[in-house]
Amino acid sequence: xxxxxxxxxxxxxxxxxxxxxxxxxxxxxxxxxxxxxxxxxxxxxxxxxxxxxxxxxxxxxxxxxxxxxxxxxxxxxxxxxxxxxxxxxxxxxxxxxxxxxxxxxxxxxxxxxxxxxxxxxxxxxxxxxxxxxxxxxxxxxxxxxxxxxxxxxxxxxxxxxxxxxxxxxxxxxxxxxxxxxxxxxxxxxxxxxxxxxxxxxxxxxxxxxxxxxxxxxxxxxxxxxxxxxxxxxxxxxxxxxxxxxxxxxxxxxxxxxxxxxxxxxxxxxxxxxxxxxxxxxxxxxxxxxxxxxxxxxxxxxxx
Amino acid sequence: xxxxxxxxxxxxxxxxxxxxxxxxxxxxxxxxxxxxxxxxxxxxxxxxxxxxxxxxxxxxxxxxxxxxxxxxxxxxxxxxxxxxxxxxxxxxxxxxxxxxxxxxxxxxxxxxxxxxxxxxxxxxxxxxxxxxxxxxxxxxxxxxxxxxxxxxxxxxxxxxxxxxxxxxxxxxxxxxxxxxxxxxxxxxxxxxxxxxxxxxxxxxxxxxxxxxxxxxxxxxxxxxxxxxxxxxxxxxxxxxxxxxxxxxxxxxxxxx
Numbered sequence: 001x002x003x004x005x006x007x008x009x010x011x012x013x014x015x016x017x018x019x020x021x022x023x024x025x026x027x028x029x030x031x032x033x034x035x036x037x038x039x040x041x042x043x044x045x046x047x048x049x050x051x052x053x054x055x056x057x058x059x060x061x062x063x064x065x066x067x068x069x070x071x072x073x074x075x076x077x078x079x080x081x082x083x084x085x086x087x088x089x090x091x092x093x094x095x096x097x098x099x100x101x102x103x104x105x106x107x108x109x110x111x112x113x114x115x116x117x118x119x120x121x122x123x124x125x126x127x128x129x130x131x132x133x134x135x136x137x138x139x140x141x142x143x144x145x146x147x148x149x150x151x152x153x154x155x156x157x158x159x160x161x162x163x164x165x166x167x168x169x170x171x172x173x174x175x176x177x178x179x180x181x182x183x184x185x186x187x188x189x190x191x192x193x194x195x196x197x198x199x200x201x202x203x204x205x206x207x208x209x210x211x212x213x214x215x216x217x218x219x220x221x222x223x224x225x226x227x228x229x230x231x232x233x234x235x236x237x238x239x240x241x242x243x244x245x246x247x248x249x250x251x252x253x254x255x256x257x258x259x260x261x262x263x264x265x266x267x268x269x270x271x272x273x274x275x276x277x278x279x280x281x282x283x284x285x286x287x288x289x290x291x292x293x294x295x296x297x298x299x300x301x302x303x
Numbered sequence: 304x305x306x307x308x309x310x311x312x313x314x315x316x317x318x319x320x321x322x323x324x325x326x327x328x329x330x331x332x333x334x335x336x337x338x339x340x341x342x343x344x345x346x347x348x349x350x351x352x353x354x355x356x357x358x359x360x361x362x363x364x365x366x367x368x369x370x371x372x373x374x375x376x377x378x379x380x381x382x383x384x385x386x387x388x389x390x391x392x393x394x395x396x397x398x399x400x401x402x403x404x405x406x407x408x409x410x411x412x413x414x415x416x417x418x419x420x421x422x423x424x425x426x427x428x429x430x431x432x433x434x435x436x437x438x439x440x441x442x443x444x445x446x447x448x449x450x451x452x453x454x455x456x457x458x459x460x461x462x463x464x465x466x467x468x469x470x471x472x473x474x475x476x477x478x479x480x481x482x483x484x485x486x487x488x489x490x491x492x493x494x495x496x497x498x499x500x501x502x503x504x505x506x507x508x509x510x511x512x513x514x515x516x517x518x519x520x521x522x523x524x525x526x527x528x529x530x531x532x533x534x535x536x537x538x539x540x541x542x543x544x545x546x547x548x549x550x551x552x553x554x555x556x557x558x559x
Contacts, residue, residue, distance in 0.1 A: 091514045093457060
């Protein structure tokens with residue numbers, strides 16, 4: 001496996017001198033799905049804008065497939081790193097959906113029939129057929145979000161950087177988008193860097209998590225990060241609901257070996273416990289149950 | 304649903320004007336508009352006006368939609384009809400406490416109004432019968448400077464975003480008890496709300512620029528569009544330009 005992204009000692013100061021990033025280090029393998037978590041104002045968006053050379057660090061360097069971003073030409077970076085912004089209204093700047101999706105491929109200098117081919121492919125793979133001539137203000141938020149992704153995918157980047165892809169989506173569109181992203185990763189081996197507050201989506205979206213708060217605080221698999229109570233508390237991070245629920249069940253004596261991170265995990269976890277305990281699960285309330293539940297509540301600040 | 308101020312709301316209808324090639328349409332109507340606006344004679348201006356109305360009818364645009372747009376121009380030219388008769392010297396119609404209304408003045412006032420209204424009527428079959436993005440692309444193909452084309456394009460795209468944004472601000476104000484009155488306080492508040500809209504637009508501009516750069520924007524975006532001139536396009540173009548020319552030939556032919 002190759003290294004898709006290498007970030008070394010990256011620091012960034014805003015023009016007014018405020019430090020936004022300090023000594024950030026990151027290594028992403030090709031085909032890996034990375035989620036960046038961190039509280040509001042932690043520098044997630046600022047960091048991601050460095051990955052395609054929109055912002056340049058005051059110190060440190062970034063390599064994309066072994067090449068330094070500072071030395072790459074604009075067209076070269078843009079071809080490798082696709083960026084999906086949080087607000088689709090910032091991203092869809094052309095009068096119609098077709099023009100918008102064609103915008104990137106045209107800038108890559110592709111021939112007209114090739115551009116049309118790419119637009120058609122992006123439109124059909126995101127289920128936007130029939131919307132080609134629509135103006136962005138006639139699309140719903142979910143459609144706009146998919147359109148922004150289509151516009152970036154039409155450039156066929158090997159790395160996809162997404163800022164809050166699931167924010168403000170209705171539950172159906174959210175699930176759909178997560179499916180689309182995982183599909184792109186599986187089928188086309190696209191490397192992904194995703195910033196999100198959507199903790200329930202993380203187990204489905206992340207191979208590895210980076211916790212960022214101006215600098216990288218911790219990295220690890222979702223399980224490692226979500227099990228690190230101290231880290232979560234100090235950085236105002238949250239864990240998936242399923243994980244929390246099974247922590248509660250544990251207080252009531254449910255004896256699962258590993259706390260599930262997703263509903264699928266939960267199903268297999270419960271099945272396993274039932275099988276080992278002879279066909280049923282056993283919960284109880286003892287003296288210690290109450291203290292344990294209270295401790296659990298304190299941990300997440302639910303008073 | 305937001306009520307957007309869309310000039311191309313009825314661009315999906317079907318009429319000879321809708322089928323007319325956008326490039327030829329723009330050129331032909333622009334020539335006619337200039338011809339009508341520069342007419343020196345009231346009778347000719349009326350002929351121009353009738354022609355404009357006929358083209359509007361040919362475009363099948365709903366009358367209400369058309370009047371909505373003409374209304375504003377009408378308000379703008381009314382003062383000419385009122386003021387001109389009293390300020391131009393000539394044959395007296397009547398005198399009123401030293402104010403003299405002249406025939407020449409009245410004629411001039413009406414001439415200004417008829418020309419202006421005819422021009423606006425002609426803008427409708429020109430612009431409102433084509434999707435606006437296609438009009439922009441047609442202007443691009445007609446070699447309009449790319450910088451202007453981009454300004455049109457981004458303005459057209461973001462005007463709707465700003466409409467929604469201001470509407471949201473407005474609702475938030477009303478929801479907290481703001482009432483529109485002619486008081487200094489109300490004006491100040493609206494001023495501040497508009498100020499916020501500017502600040503937000505500025506910030507959005509920054510983000511849009513980042514998004515543009517992220518997709519390889521280098522300053523002169525191209526679009527893909529296919530235009531093709533058919534026989535009917537030539538016929539309509541000749542008809543419209545011919546009408547414009549005839550407005551100037553008629554006086555010499557001795558008809559007037």
